[in-house]
Amino acid sequence: MANGIQNWRFGVYQVDLQNAELRRNGTPLKIREQCFRILVYLLEHAGELVTRDELRRQLWPADTFVDFEHSMNAAMMKLRETLGDSADSPMYIETIPKRGYRFIAPVSHPAASVPSMPESQAPLEDSSANGAAPPSVTMQEAAMQECLWIAVRPFKWSGTDPSLAGYADGATEDILTGLSRFSYLRVVAASSHTGHGKPADGEHPGPRYYLEGSLRQAGPRVRLSAQLVDRETGAHLWAETYDRDFTPQAEFDLLDDIVPQIVSTIADSYGVLPRSMGETLRNADAASLTPYGAVLRCFAYFHRLSAEEHLPVRTALERAVEQSPAYADAWAMLSLIYKEEFTHGFNLGPDPLDRALAAARRAVELAPSNHLAHHALAAAEFFRKEFQRFRLSAARALELNPMDGFTLAYLGLLMAYSGDWKRGGVLCASARRLNPHHPGWYWFVPGVDAYRNGEYRAALEFADRTNMPEHWRTNLLIAASRGRLGDKAAARKALALMLEQRPDFAKSPDEELSIWWQRELAEQFMAGLEKAGFEQ
Template structure:
């Protein structure tokens, strides 16, 4: 049992902060000493969090809040790198006593098709906290050699580096005056852990930022020493009855602030801990993910690069740029770019994941190819992504999408929840999974996830709004559905004229319905013949499909058997 505890604590992808690691160590050691029944919130607060005998968990929720986060850390570990561990450690809800369960070894995965047989190499990530200066310096130097590498001899090595995205440092948030230092420390640690969940961000060790801050060195040395492109800094100020937290993102290339936001919370510990998660979600939602501030510039550069000159990371960014509008005329170019990127970097897990979705779009939007062959290729690509990087949320998401297409709703939900557990603040993950949950009949659950994705970042793909159009149509609220549709700027996407035709027809606005139908048939001349198969992939149910097809028929669509 201690060996399993150490396996979690020392694994680089176990994202718990040092305090939560101490929390976990304490409850396990107490359990192994036979004192499991004595593990209470008060004892944890005093032994782990430095509280005294006056601790009142009704006023100070630190143990309850950190226990919830620790359970998420543990779930994320077992969903990814710990999935094959023989012993599973958990802390069941309702208490703090740990549980150990033996796990039956899972069947080995079915080998991928011959074309997918390449040597696996999962990307390495380096996130360290609470290290001494000497240890940090050594580890930072090691990371520099492994991740960035600058010498000519390194560049001439035959081994291929996996594609990487922006490199950033999270600097320790400062406590100004008599503000609560635990708030600044907690925000710093949690931001580092959450940012590290995004596989295309390379987060420097927390200690490297501490070393810079303590030495007073110019931030530009982060760029020269570690090749960092961004630094996230912040401060906490006590304003009496309120605590003001300011977060600021610095572009180290231009030496200027590119994002700043302030947060005001109540000064009571209970209010601070309750607000901390909301602040983390907001910062992560605005900065990280494919549509966050950190990747917007890289996406613009990739868009300006000729397709033949794009590297693997550029191709993946181009895919996410394409996903904003899903202009199907770009699909062949994006597909070709991703396939070429895998020739360059066959171990690039995220490229396999997005390739899976591009395959499914061929049948999702009636493009071309044999349905069963395409689904098999999509499944193989998503499986390859997970084999290469078990902690890649996008890989599990695409496995969920492939199962959804086959109608395996239970398997879809299972893989989707793994994806969300691995990256709970990634809007793209939430939107994909939430949309399909809604379409499968779980409207409330699915739309709640989609609404979270929309709230995370105002710069999100407009297709995030389509599930609400589907829902309002299902409820018979045609005017409300049309109001949502009017907010979607995706003129070259199949669903836009389709829903415009259906909704206007139900509202008796036949001129608008006919014009939208003409546009639908311009984009998809064979839609009437393909309608059943296109709609079937979305698992909407026969009643919904017949209602939608009837609306299109009302708009003037002529089906072959009518």
């Protein structure tokens, strides 16, 4: 072939050109010759647009008489079927309407792309098929050197019903696929015998994190247990048990219920794994971080919103996009960080929303199937008051990754504040269910919704649920609600805390409220604050 490469690896698949084989976790699959040739050509041009005319010239000589459109569509449909891919929500092959196709999953070359590993770690297959623009080999090596991969081991099972074996396999595969939707994770499938201990001196460390689990049956009930282990320290970072009624006919329902909770609790921006990864890099010099490290460093900021945390993250991400201008995740995160200048006033520079929009658009251009890119674009459009565009971008982000509790909650919050309170409330409720360890602000939407409907005591209950007394919008909700209820002492106390946390509010209250809320709701808040003793 043109570039001389004979082997490719993506997700759980490997293509061996010399033997004309497509393998899944090492097992050869049946694939039509035409489909195989299409796949090889797309892999040779991974990340690039391949037009239908290019494929026609490759597959059908000029003197061949064939219904090309029908044959091309049939071959592509069969190839996607073989890979378990979808044209609507692609993990591997993206359709560019009226133009052609693009292979969007990260690709490596087994013979040379990563250092060799000991036999006990050899059965690791890269499964980061998440719609991000393919990182360079250098970035893949950097990620491996940082040891911030997660390996998913096959779930074990025990019980009298042999169908549990299929359920265990299904849980493993669905979790692997779900985690792979998060473009900032590096996910691999691990053999069941891969060890947990620290590597010997000179041995390649391999994935730092392991997810493993088991299924046990007792009568009509099944218990699924899962745990996340830090191989370096031996610490169990997270463990959970799920008890459900079980019948073989309800296998998909069970997996659809449990798997998203496991995936979101581990992988979303407030999940166990990003938090651990972010903390690992929090004290690193911004100038020393790889582009991938800069993305991971953002998660520590999300847990500690402050100007002091914001600046090094912005610095690291600006450096990251200079070093790797095709890295979509870095552009998406940079967009979110620029947006924080506007919403929180952290390290405010000129035209923060213009910069946020430009960075998000660049992320979407680089990786149209990256949910984080569309999340960032939706956020920038919301704060620019482009609500119609915001709703379209938000819908795309949610479609691409419905297991990201952070995306559901944040875009749900913005959806409600844009006027669609019903849809926003449903999204936030779904987010709270996905990740029971969610931050308190996931309760803001029902709290503000109760306030706008005159249910002030309910608003106070939700404010208490946030458990965020240090947040100015929590005290805004308390002060306005207490003011409406005539509890002047408590209202003044909350108002004083709010003004201490957001000192600029007193200078331009209308401007501060209009950042988040539309005029009618902003006026309702001002009326409550005036009853609490606020004077303009």
